[in-house]
Amino acid sequence: MPREVRERQMLDAAVVAFARHGYQAASMDDIAEAAGVSKPLVYLYLKSKEDLFMACVRREVGALVAAVREGTRERELTADQQLWRGLTAFFAHTAARPDGVAVLYRARTQGEPFAREVAAMRVEIVTIVTALLGQAAQDAGCGELAEREVSGLAHALVGAAESLAEWANSRSCASADSSSAKDTAATLMNFCWAGLENLMTGRPWMAPGH
Template sequence: MPREVRERQMLDAAVRVFARRGYGAASMDEIAELAGASKPLVYLYLNSKEDLFTACVRREADVLLAAVRAAVRPEDPAERRLWNGLRAFFAHTAEHPEGWAVLSRQARSYGEPFAGLVAELREGVVDIIVRLIEEAAGTESLDGCEASGLAYALVGAAESLADRATCPEADAPAARDAAATLMNVAWVGLENLVNGRRWGVVRA
């Protein structure tokens, strides 16, 4: 079997085990057995448990970001691109709940270098959202700090909804419904900002 195929099988197995058991409790024996490979071969290809987990986090982050970028087509208007990007995000996390669990729960729980890889994913999504907000609102209506703040808020909300949607016990919304929820918050709010309607700080 080509090494590329064998490594993919190992990563697939590792994502399942890490998502189910967490990084600390996951064993290389279980990963090797699920991948149909010997433990020495897993170590030969992927060096260590830490390196294996890092490879899983990086792969899942890259695939998710690629799915969002592919959905945001440059020929579409900004509103449609944001809608398509949100739908792609929720569709991907719903279709790959174990990969999302590794990114959203496991990688963040064990510090560096894993949390840094998730932060890179978030920055990539935030960059996409900032550009869409700036194109839709115009730099005259929003400054860079406001656009960035809105993008971070939107991404944080998307992550929370994805966590809920991939929780087995939750009454999870469909990808389309989750995306519509954020569009109602983000786009309606953005229209208000463009039209000069802002929440003012009330001082006692």
């Protein structure tokens, strides 16, 4: 069997084990058995449990970012349509690969260098969203919308998407079909876009006394 096929089997088994049991409790014996290989072969390919976990994190990071980029690649669409498609791709991916998403959540609490990989992924997704929000403001003729506001909104939206994905996956009726992903994306668009539209039309929310 080609090395890349065996390695993919190992990573598939490891993602399930790490997602369900955590980094410390996941057993290399169980991972090897689930992958249909010997434990020495796992160590031959991936050196150590730490390296195996890092390989899982990097694979899931790459897959999630690629899904978002694919969802936002149609530049002829308006910025809000690109954002909606990007969110739909994000929620479809997180619903289809809940164990992969769980590994990324666990990586945040495992310290360096795992947390750094997840942080870099978040920066990349925030950058995509920031560009789309900035383009939306420009298209609306609202060039004066502060860079700080656009950046803050992008961070808030990505954080909300992560939380909403966790919520959607925790529901007993959660599924990976496209209609569920679109519904979840529409929920977030309804939450964020109305507020953004108010900002772009000069009707921001004002704190009492301001």
